[in-house]
Amino acid sequence: MDDGTIKEVNTADCSGFTPAPGIEVDVFSAENKVIVSKKAVPFSANQPHKVNKIAYVLLAFFLGGIGIHKFYAGHIILGFIYLIFCWTFIPGFIAFIEFIIGLCKTADEQGNIQV
Template structure:
């Protein structure tokens, strides 16, 4: 393939010819274009990363899930021991139906015995257990 075509007359001419031998037209010589080899840059020199102080570690304080306006277990326990026969501790904890039941059966002294037992249970339970078992219903 040492030949190419003349752009003017279409005759076959030599690949290196500067003019057509048939029509005399000047032909531009194409020089092959070579791609230049990529220039590699020198790898960047990394500096040592600055040393940072470690953030202070805070220990999480156990959060109480009991709202501050909650019913007091001490108050409920004392009411149960002293006035448990009338069911006052049940009214204090918001259990109106049980309070009325204690009043109805107060003449049998059974609510008084149950009140003393419940008062001891209230006073010996933890705050969280008391809240979830008796207050939050």
């Protein structure tokens, strides 16, 4: 709760989601009924995305010069920037560095990395 107290509720009171540690929620109570809803998280373009490590590094190596790995990772604006400047070969060099960085990152249990 906002005041630092903890309120125990049934999962049936959660409107359409499964609660897990770290999820921010809004709690509404009226008389003897409690409603828990997941707090809306604003979209951030700089927010890291989880992607499959193998797919990401292969796309960065083979098609990184035109930004395909950025599109795959959900960084659409960066993907367009790579695509626009691909004729300079600078995005290709940056993609090769990102390929090496991606190879060095440790994948989680599902084989995903944050980019």
